[in-house]
Structure formats: C-alpha cells, structure tokens
Amino acid sequence: MSIYLKNAAYIDWKTLEFKQGHIKVFEGPNRGIEWIPSPDHIPEMPGKGEPNTIIDCKGKWITKSFGCGHHHVYSALARGMPAPKKIPANFHEILQYIWWALDKCLDPQMIEASALATAVACAKHGVTFVIDHHSSPFSIENSLKIIADAFDKIGISHLLCCEMSDRDGETPSQKGLEETGNFLKNGGQGLVGLHASFTVGNDLLQKAVKLAETYNSGIHIHAAEDPIDPDSCLRDHGVRVIQRLHAAGALTFKKTILGHCLHLDENEKELVRNSPVYIAQNTESNLNNNVGVFDSRGFNTDHILLGTDGMHSDMLRSAKAAFLVGQSSGADSPETIYKRFRNVHKYLQENNFTGDSENNLVILDYDSPTDMTPENFYGHFIFGLESLHIESVISKGKLIVRDRKILTIDEQETLDFSKIMAKRLWKCLK
Numbered sequence: 001m002s003i004y005l006k007n008a009a010y011i012d013w014k015t016l017e018f019k020q021g022h023i024k025v026f027e028g029p030n031r032g033i034e035w036i037p038s039p040d041h042i043p044e045m046p047g048k049g050e051p052n053t054i055i056d057c058k059g060k061w062i063t064k065s066f067g068c069g070h071h072h073v074y075s076a077l078a079r080g081m082p083a084p085k086k087i088p089a090n091f092h093e094i095l096q097y098i099w100w101a102l103d104k105c106l107d108p109q110m111i112e113a114s115a116l117a118t119a120v121a122c123a124k125h126g127v128t129f130v131i132d133h134h135s136s137p138f139s140i141e142n143s144l145k146i147i148a149d150a151f152d153k154i155g156i157s158h159l160l161c162c163e164m165s166d167r168d169g170e171t172p173s174q175k176g177l178e179e180t181g182n183f184l185k186n187g188g189q190g191l192v193g194l195h196a197s198f199t200v201g202n203d204l205l206q207k208a209v210k211l212a213e214t215y216n217s218g219i220h221i222h223a224a225e226d227p228i229d230p231d232s233c234l235r236d237h238g239v240r241v242i243q244r245l246h247a248a249g250a251l252t253f254k255k256t257i258l259g260h261c262l263h264l265d266e267n268e269k270e271l272v273r274n275s276p277v278y279i280a281q282n283t284e285s286n287l288n289n290n291v292g293v294f295d296s297r298g299f300n301t302d303h304i305l306l307g308t309d310g311m312h313s314d315m316l317r318s319a320k321a322a323f324l325v326g327q328s329s330g331a332d333s334p335e336t337i338y339k340r341f342r343n344v345h346k347y348l349q350e351n352n353f354t355g356d357s358e359n360n361l362v363i364l365d366y367d368s369p370t371d372m373t374p375e376n377f378y379g380h381f382i383f384g385l386e387s388l389h390i391e392s393v394i395s396k397g398k399l400i401v402r403d404r405k406i407l408t409i410d411e412q413e414t415l416d417f418s419k420i421m422a423k424r425l426w427k428c429l430k
C-alpha cells in the first residue's frame, strides 16, 4: 500500500525549490518518494492488498517533516503539577525540587504514559523523529524499550538514551550502564546518556565513553547549561566542562550531542568547533530556567540542532524562539535558523540512523496574505508557518495524522491513561 499525494505543491527542504505535481510515497523505514506524471498513474488498488491512500493536496503545501534534537519524555506528566516543597531560587534548586523529585517517582507505567503523550504531541506537531534524553533513576530497567515501543505504536522514530549520573548513588549509575548496554546490544537506536558534568564522577564518565566506543555510539549530555556546571568542574577537576569531556574522549564521537553549551569560554568553543560533535540549542528552556541565552557565535553553525528540552513538542515554536533570542547577538537570521532547524536531518543521515528519510512529510494548510516563494520562504518560516497549519503527517511512508487527528492510536484513551498516571505521580511528590 502506498500514499499518493495529488496536486502537490512540494517544498524541497534542502534546496527550497518549489515543485508542482503528484507524489507517490513509499512505506518503510528507509524509503523515499517518487514523482509521477499524472493522476492517471495512481492505481486505486495495488493488487490484492488494501486500497492506496490518495490525498488531494490542492491548495496545500508539502515538505519534509521535522525532528527534535533534544527532548525529555520523562517530563511529560509535569504539566500543571503542584508547586514543589520549596520554591527554587536557582537552577540547582529547580533540579533538586522539581525534576529530581519527579524522576525518582517514575515507574514503568508512568514512563509508558509519558512516552505515549510525548509521541502524540510530536505527531500532531509534525515531528516524526525525536532524540530523547530519559531519566527515571529508580525505574531504569527496560525504560528505553518502554519508550521505544510507545513511540513505535504512534509511528515516531527515535534515538534514545538513559540519563546517567552519580546523584543517587552507585546503584542507579550501574543500572543505567546496564540498561544502555542492553539496549544498544539488542539493536536499539541509542546514545550513551549522562546528566551533566557536575553530577557525573570520573569513573562513570570513563565507563560511559567506553560504552560509546564499544557500540560505535556517542554521548548525549547537558553541557554548561548553568554556571554551576563550569564552577563545579573547576573546583572538582581543575578544568572547565568541555576540557573535561574532551580529555575523557567524549568529543571524539560524531554522534555526541552536547545540550545547551551556554557557559563556555573561547577555548572550549574552539574545542567544540574542532570536534565532530553537535550542540542542541533549547532556547525556551534556558529562558524558563533563567540560566542565560545561547549565543551561536564561535560554533560551527552546521552542527547546531534545535530541541525543546521537554518543554513542549513544537519544533516550529523552538525555531521562532531561537530566532528571537538570536537577535541580541545579531548572529542569527531567518535563514540561519531555518538551516539550524533542519540540521537534525543532517546529523541523523551522517550517522546512518534510520527513520528520517524522504518519506517523512507534513501537509500544511497554510493560507498566507502574501505569496510564498523560494526567495521569501525564510520570512514565511519565521513569521508565518505555525503548528496550526499542520493538517496531516506522514512518518516512514505511513499516514499517522490526517486532518489533525491521530490515526495510529485512540488519542482519547492515551490522554485518559496519562491523566491517571499523572495523578499517581503527583501523589508520590507529596
């Protein structure tokens, strides 16, 4: 069974060439699309199987769907939760009283609900690939498989990791290494996750790098999100965060992702620039935590991804936020932000990850008061296109959202389940 998009106005995400015609979308993890000469070439039935899906896209726009470079499934049930025991006065207290209180309470069912809710939100926002950084220190075993299964159920491709740290003692870090090793050994698409330099001791850092080497993977870590990270690193190790990661070998992997990178000095920026690693920018999270803003100057901008840091699943929103804070440095234009928004595909392709080929598409119902052309596309991208324009979503050649409705699962059932799990989680926080 294939999907045919009739009368398509297609925006090539790399060249911004606009093409008009009819597209056949092949189903499968590494398949593509094909232009067909006329609607006469669209068969109603592909032989004995199910009928083809034919969508008339007249008046709509089609382009490649989106990817998230840094997400947190584990925070999905935090929305609207009661205030913490103490109102945090700084970043460290935000972690202590909010996120480290929450992630300790997560159990397998809550993780499943969090992953399903995140995958639904991603699908409806046209995000068909998610790079996630998961934390559930007292429910680590099988957590990556639970997330992978939930994402697969909805049709979202993924690159997962389990966030390891020494903040809860030896047992969780040991279990994190085992979970990561098992997931990678069994063919899971994953990275080796670490929380941040200031919660990771030398032994765990070395073991994580070794694991990444063994499975030809990379490290996914928060780096210099807040001054606490470089300050602790200087105090405990006599070097700054990037120097420590570099000395440990974490920057040798081209799959490595450094989240945030806000508080780096020039020497650290040079180390990152001269390495093959990618950075994930999470603007709204930085503003929310009052930790500063990302400044792209001094980095290889082809190696910056955009993420949400678990705040939401709307990558068009992340792109707009990145553009707005970029105005203070003067370094970011609509064009550079569009390219940054699309770097996730480059990262995934360069590293041969599956699930992000050309048969991942969004159909946009975008009615603009002005013409959209290849020449002014970047302006429409920043100031016009929004998630409300996402009408249908195709992931790996399969229609997962049509007319803004999820097709792969019963959305109401999923939301009912996540609400029950959220109540249990919030009770645990008391």
Ligand SMILES: [Zn+2]
Pocket: 070, 071, 072, 133, 222, 259, 309
């Ligand atoms: Zn994060």
